[in-house]
Every structure is written in C-alpha cells, then in structure tokens.
Amino acid sequence: MINWHTVLFLLFSLVTCTFAVAVVASSNIVRMAFYLIISLGATAGLFFLADAAFVGAMQLMIYVGGTLVLLVFGVMLTAQGPFVSMRTSGGEWVLGAIVGGSLLALLLQAAFSVDEWRAAPLPNPWGATVAGNGLEGTVIVQAKQPHQANGDPWDGTVIRFQNEPESGESLVFYPEGGKTLPTAAEWVEFLNQDPRFSEHLIAALPAGSNGSAPVADGDQVRLARRYPRTDERASGIGLALLGARPDAGGAGRGGNVGYLLPFEIVSVHLLVVLVGAAYLARTKKRVSSDGHTVAD
Amino acid sequence: MAEHLSLYMPEWLAYTLAALVHAFLLINVIAVGALFFIWQERKVCGRIQDRLGPTRVGGKFGWLQTLADGVKLLSKEDTMPKGADGLLFRMAPYISFCASFAAFMVLPFSSGYSAIGSTIGAFLILALLGLEVFGVILAGYASGSKWSLFGGMREAAQVVSYEVPLGLSVIVPVVVAGTMDLTVIGDMQRGWFTNWFLFHDPFTFITFWVFFTCATASVNRAPFDLAEAESELVAGFHTEYSGLRWSFFFMAEYGSMFLVSGIGVVLFLGAWHGPIPILEPLAYQARGEVFHWGGFIANIAGVANFILKAVVLVTVMMWVRWTLPRLRIDQVMKTCLKYCMPIVCFTFLGATIWSYFVPGGLFLKPAQPYGAVRDFSAEYLQPPLPAGRAAEATPAPAAEPSHHAAAADPVHADPVQAGPAQAAVPQVAGRLTDAPSLEARP
Numbered sequence: 025m026i027n028w029h030t031v032l033f034l035l036f037s038l039v040t041c042t043f044a045v046a047v048v049a050s051s052n053i054v055r056m057a058f059y060l061i062i063s064l065g066a067t068a069g070l071f072f073l074a075d076a077a078f079v080g081a082m083q084l085m086i087y088v089g090g091t092l093v094l095l096v097f098g099v100m101l102t103a104q105g106p107f108v109s110m111r112t113s114g115g116e117w118v119l120g121a122i123v124g125g126s127l128l129a130l131l132l133q134a135a136f137s138v139d140e141w142r143a144a145p146l147p148n149p150w151g152a153t154v155a156g157n158g159l160e161g162t163v164i165v166q167a168k169q170p171h172q173a174n175g176d177p178w179d180g181t182v183i184r185f186q187n188e189p190e191s192g193e194s195l196v197f198y199p200e201g202g203k204t205l206p207t208a209a210e211w212v213e214f215l216n217q218d219p220r221f222s223e224h225l226i227a228a229l230p231a232g233s234n235g236s237a238p239v240a241d242g243d244q245v246r247l248a249r250r251y252p253r254t255d256e257r258a259s260g261i262g263l264a265l266l267g268a269r270p271d272a273g274g275a276g277r278g279g280n281v282g283y284l285l286p287f288e289i290v291s292v293h294l295l296v297v298l299v300g301a302a303y304l305a306r307t308k309k310r311v312s313s314d315g316h317t318v319a320d
Numbered sequence: 321m322a323e324h325l326s327l328y329m330p331e332w333l334a335y336t337l338a339a340l341v342h343a344f345l346l347i348n349v350i351a352v353g354a355l356f357f358i359w360q361e362r363k364v365c366g367r368i369q370d371r372l373g374p375t376r377v378g379g380k381f382g383w384l385q386t387l388a389d390g391v392k393l394l395s396k397e398d399t400m401p402k403g404a405d406g407l408l409f410r411m412a413p414y415i416s417f418c419a420s421f422a423a424f425m426v427l428p429f430s431s432g433y434s435a436i437g438s439t440i441g442a443f444l445i446l447a448l449l450g451l452e453v454f455g456v457i458l459a460g461y462a463s464g465s466k467w468s469l470f471g472g473m474r475e476a477a478q479v480v481s482y483e484v485p486l487g488l489s490v491i492v493p494v495v496v497a498g499t500m501d502l503t504v505i506g507d508m509q510r511g512w513f514t515n516w517f518l519f520h521d522p523f524t525f526i527t528f529w530v531f532f533t534c535a536t537a538s539v540n541r542a543p544f545d546l547a548e549a550e551s552e553l554v555a556g557f558h559t560e561y562s563g564l565r566w567s568f569f570f571m572a573e574y575g576s577m578f579l580v581s582g583i584g585v586v587l588f589l590g591a592w593h594g595p596i597p598i599l600e601p602l603a604y605q606a607r608g609e610v611f612h613w614g615g616f617i618a619n620i621a622g623v624a625n626f627i628l629k630a631v632v633l634v635t636v637m638m639w640v641r642w643t644l645p646r647l648r649i650d651q652v653m654k655t656c657l658k659y660c661m662p663i664v665c666f667t668f669l670g671a672t673i674w675s676y677f678v679p680g681g682l683f684l685k686p687a688q689p690y691g692a693v694r695d696f697s698a699e700y701l702q703p704p705l706p707a708g709r710a711a712e713a714t715p716a717p718a719a720e721p722s723h724h725a726a727a728a729d730p731v732h733a734d735p736v737q738a739g740p741a742q743a744a745v746p747q748v749a750g751r752l753t754d755a756p757s758l759e760a761r762p
Binding site: 028052054055058061065077078081082084085088089090092093094096097099102 | 332335407408411438440443444448451453460461469473475480535627
C-alpha cells in the first residue's frame with residue numbers, strides 16, 4: 025500500500041531542494057529567478073500537503089506571483105547586457121556556506137525535535153459510509169460480550185465498526201467498573217475522547233435515543249467528519265503556521281503562539297534578499313581603456 | 321469523488337482515477353474552448369469589420385477553421401533564435417499554459433462541480449491566475465530580441481499594477497457573501513436574477529465593471545494587449561515563437577479569458593443559476609443526497625447556464641477588442657491607478673457599510689446556501705469540552721421540530737451537531753445561514 029502523502033511530500037521536497045540548489049549554482053540571474061519560481065511553487069505544494077491551503081495560496085500570490093515578477097521586472101529594467109550573469113568569488117561562497125550551513129543546522133535541530141511527524145489523517149478511517157454531501161455517515165456497531173468464549177485475555181467490550189475487517193484495528197471500550205456493557209452515551213463519549221477516533225470524526229447518539237440503554241449488536245451511531253473536505257482540514261503544522269497550536273492545548277496559553285512570528289521573520293528576510301538581488305543585478309559601470317562606458 | 325470511488329476500489333486507484341478524470345475534463349474545457357473561441361473571434365472580428373470571416377473550412381460557417389489552423393501550426397518548424405536562452409525559451413509556453421490550466425481546478429462549473437472544492441477558492445484562483453504572467457515575461461526575456469523584451473516588460477508592469485484592483489474587486493462580492501468558497505458564493509445567488517450579486521447593491525454593480533476591465537487587462541486582451549502590440553512590437557513577447565509553442569500561448573490566452581469570465585459569472589452574475597429559477601425545486605430536493613436524478617439534471621443545466629454566461633462575457637471581450645483602439649502604456653497605467661483603484665476602493669468601502677447597515681440585496685434578500693455552512697476552524701481551535709459538559713449540552717434531537725426528518729431517516733439527516741463540536745457549530749451555522757452578511761454579528 026503506497027502512502028501517497030509521503031510520496032507527494034518527498035516529490036515536492038525534492039523539487040524544492042533541487043531547485044534551491046540550482047538557484048545557488050546558477051550564475052544567470054533570470055534563470056535563478058526561474059528556479060526560484062519552481063522552488064517556491066513546490067513549497068506552496070508542501071503547504072497544500074500540510075492542509076494549510078491558505079498559506080499555500082499566500083505563498084503563490086505573494087512570493088511567486090508578486091515578488092518574483094518584480095524581481096524579473098527589476099532585472100529587465102536595470103540590466104545592460106542581454107543576459108545578466110553573476111560571478112561569485114571564493115570568499116562569498118565561504119561566507120554563504122557558513123550562513124547557510126548554520127541555518128540548516130538550526131532548522132534540522134528544530135525539525136528533529138518535533139515529537140511526531142504525523143502523516144495526513146486517513147481519508148476514510150474506520151470504514152464509515154459516506155452519505156449526504158459527504159460530510160456525514162452512519163456505521164453499525166457490533167458490541168461483543170466479554171471474550172472468555174474467544175479466549176481473549178481481557179474483560180471488556182469490543183466495539184467494531186461493521187465495515188471493518190476483524191483483523192483490523194478496533195476501538196476497545198474497557199469500562200473501569202468491570203464487565204458490564206457500556207451505555208450508548210458512555211460509548212459515544214469514549215469515542216469522542218479517543219484521539220484515534222476524534223482526530224477524524226465526531227460521534228453522536230442516533231436521533232431520538234437518550235443513550236441510557238446498554239449497547240447492543242446493530243446499534244447505530246451517527247458520525248460526522250471533523251473536517252468535511254480534504255483541503256480544509258488543517259493539520260497541526262498547518263495551523264501552527266497560522267499562529268494556533270491545537271496540539272499544545274488550545275489557544276490563549278502563554279508560549280503556544282505557533283510559528284507565525286518565525287514565518288514572518290523569514291518573509292522579511294526574503295524581502296531583504298530580494299533587495300540585495302536587485303542591487304546585484306544593477307550592472308556597475310566602468311570606463312574601458314578606449315574611453316567607452318562598458319558594463320561590467 | 322475519490323471518497324465515493326474508494327468504496328468500490330482500492331484507495332490509491334480511486335484517488336488516481338479521480339484526479340485523471342478531473343484533469344481530462346478540464347483539459348478538454350481549455351482545448352475545445354480554445355478551438356471554439358478562436359473560430360468565434362474570427363467570426364466576430366469579421367462581422368465587426370464588415371466581412372464574413374471564415375466560410376469555407378468544414379461547411380457553411382467555416383467552423384473547422386481552427387482545426388485547419390491547428391494542423392498548420394503542428395506542421396510548422398519549431399525555431400529558436402540563436403541568441404535565446406534555450407531553457408527558458410522552451411519552458412515559457414508551458415508555464416503560461418500550466419498556470420491557466422491550474423486555475424481551472426478551482427473554478428466551479430455548477431454546484432459542487434469543481435475539481436478542488438476549496439474554502440478559499442476565490443483567493444486561490446487569483447493566486448494561480450497570477451502565475452500566468454511568468455510565461456509571458458520569461459518568453460519576452462529569453463527570446464533574445466528587443467521586441468520581445470519590451471513586450472515582456474510591459475506585461476510585467478501591467479499585470480503587477482492590475483492585480484491590485486482585480487484583487488480588490490474580487491473582495492467586494494466576498495464581503496457580501498461572507499465566504500471565499502466559490503461554490504457557496506454561487507449557491508447564495510440562486511433564485512431570480514435579482515439575487516445575483518450584480519444587483520445586490522449599487523456598489524457591487526459598479527464593482528462588476530471594474531472587475532471586467534481589470535480582468536481584460538490581466539489576461540492581456542485588447543485594448544490592454546500592449547505586450548503583443550503588433551503595430552509597434554511586431555508581435556511582442558511571442559515574436560520569436562512558431563508552431564506548437566506559439567499555439568500554447570494562444571491556448572493559455574483563450575483559457576484565461578474563459579477563466580476570468582467564469583470568475584466574473586460566479587462572483588457577480590448568478591454563477592450556474594439561470595435568471596428564472598425553473599429547476600430550483602429539483603436542486604432543492606437533491607440537497608444532502610449523494611446522487612439524485614433531479615439534482616443531476618439541475619446541475620447539468622447549471623453547467624450549461626454557466627458556460628453560456630461565460631461565453632457571453634468572452635464575446636464581450638472580443639467585441640471590445642475589435643472596437644476600441646489600443647491604449648498607450650501611460651494610458652493603461654492611468655486607467656489602473658487613477659480610475660480603477662479609487663473606484664474599487666470606494667465600492668469596497670461602500671459594500672462593507674451596505675452589508676453592515678442594509679443587510680440583504682437591493683431588491684430581494686439573497687437566498688441562503690443549501691447546506692449549513694460550518695466554520696470548522698472555530699471548533700478546531702477550541703479545546704474539547706470535558707466529557708460531562710459535552711453530554712449535557714447535546715440537544716435532545718427529538719425535541720426540536722426541525723429534527724423530525726432526522727429521526728425518520730438517520731442516514732440522510734442533517735449534519736451531526738454533537739461531541740466537541742456542538743458548542744461551536746450551532747452558533748456559527750446560525751450566523752452564516754441567517755444572513756450571508758455582517759448583519760447578525762453583535
């Protein structure tokens with residue numbers, strides 16, 4: 025089974041990194057801009073993959089569609105020769121390598137200090153039937169009695185969704201009191217607290233039921249997808265880029281302000297880089313031996 | 321679509337198949353659209369100049385003329401100037417075409433008929449459309465020709481300037497609708513044509529014309545086609561192109577024309593809803609269903625409606641092209657900065673104030689979207705309620721009259737409002753369904 029999320033992540037990050045290197049390695053400034061377009065476009069793809077569609081669209085709108093157009097435009101206005109090329113001296117390479125290397129080390133350290141890099145949630149976990157406009161569904165629950173008969177080592181109630189194969193992962197309800205069956209209300213409550221479930225879906229009692237009766241085979245639970253369409257689910261990292269840290273216990277607590285500030289600092293940094301690029305593209309004039317002004 | 325397919329086949333196959341189907345349909349929209357529009361342009365141009373246009377190829381109206389042109393282009397030699405930057409020269413047409421194609425992914429052709437149903441569709445489509453300029457600029461730069469360079473520079477200056485009023489004029493209907501989801505914006509305008517956002521208030525009416533002007537400029541059409549001004553720059557940015565690569569630029573141009581017309585139709589002209597709500601009952605029956613024959617017919621009629629309206633707008637663009645003379649570059653900038661910008665800033669302010677004080681339209685209150693719009697970010701940002709409180713706060717479904725249908729048919733009932741979501745969802749849904757504007761906010 026191919027994990028498409030991983031494949032696409034690898035693809036986009038490979039494109040981003042390859043063309044980022046190409047930006048550095050190239051000496052023609054418009055080609056650099058072209059490589060930067062591809063690199064930044066693939067970064068936008070990574071944002072879309074992190075379910076942060078708004079940040080991705082911002083990336084396309086501001087950096088790719090805005091700043092890079094200005095960059096190429098600036099080069100066209102200022103360049104004297106047909107194709108501006110830049111030669112970098114050895115010292116600049118060393119300086120660039122030191123700055124870039126330390127930034128890379130910092131980012132790597134930050135990246136590997138994140139506990140879990142979760143893949144995107146499964147699009148249809150627990151085999152829920154999709155009904156209506158794709159937002160809701162109903163699954164039938166199989167409540168099972170304690171499993172002495174099957175030889176299972178523990179007491180409890182296994183509740184499986186009907187569509188799920190027996191061998192698959194199942195949610196286990198294990199009441200603290202002992203061996204009685206849970207009521208439907210307890211079970212729904214349990215589902216909504218279990219992160220494996222509540223990450224994707226919201227459970228509710230069926231209409232007209234007050235949930236006080238014990239769960240029985242064939243009972244129904246109504247489900248709603250927590251995120252109705254794939255592109256509007258914001259994963260943790262996508263929300264963190266917008267300034268919210270749901271993984272850190274909700275907004276409003278000190279220190280959980282997300283990555284908005286670093287993100288903005290990076291964008292200001294990019295602006296500085298662009299100003300520098302415009303300066304570099306401006307050809308310096310010197311007077312040649314025969315008295316003509318030539319472009320350097 | 322992929323989710324429905326994944327019930328019948330492995331997931332990877334379902335997603336790949338869904339992507340392929342969408343891509344195939346959209347590429348046909350662009351290709352067949354270009355075939356039709358190029359023929360139409362020749363006919364419109366001919367009629368305006370008091371001639372017949374193509375009459376011979378393919379029968380009476382010369383309707384196969386574009387195909388003949390295409391065959392001619394295919395057989396042409398693919399040339400490249402000696403001084404050109406080879407990589408960029410070869411890539412430029414593809415960039416133009418890909419940007420135009422990518423923007424189509426977000427465009428809804430009928431209620432829910434879009435390849436990517438995004439909640440920020442209006443913004444995403446502008447962002448993708450803005451990428452098309454790269455093809456033109458890079459083509460202008462890489463050709464190694466002065467004409468091309470001038471064309472590219474003009475295009476860059478023009479597009480960067482016109483993106484600002486274009487973006488602002490898109491914001492006005494977004495403010496009126498209270499959402500950036502193009503599908504929801506479209507469905508809010510159902511009913512009689514007085515519900516179209518064009519007639520919502522005087523400000524949206526003015527904004528539409530500014531939008532249309534800026535859209536014409538942003539897709540580089542006359543009277544704003546300075547990038548290819550053939551009387552001064554030979555052919556501008558595509559002077560050095562020939563054959564198939566040249567035709568990619570044209571496909572992108574006609575694709576973008578249709579695209580911006582489509583955006584205008586969705587935002588201002590009632591999207592896929594006809595002026596008179598004939599099929600409204602069918603669509604109403606079908607809401608919430610996976611598949612409903614009435615809804616299907618209504619949607620197909622919606623696609624026809626949408627395409628018809630967009631083609632009318634494209635025709636207006638052609639009419640303008642063959643009627644008005646080309647502007648000078650300073651006049652282009654003046655139009656943008658001295659006229660479009662102040663007007664759209666004024667209408668933006670006006671529409672905001674109107675939405676606040678006079679909620680609803682000028683004639684009739686616009687219809688509500690079919691489904692309850694749920695703001696999922698609000699519930700996600702809230703920490704989950706403790707289990708006890710969640711159980712208390714769950715409304716007893718049978719007690720509410722609106723939930724009778726839910727009790728009768730639990731599978732196709734209204735969206736579930738329970739669990740950690742129930743605290744946030746009713747408020748948000750209420751706000752957005754009661755009025756599509758700012759009125760209900762405290």
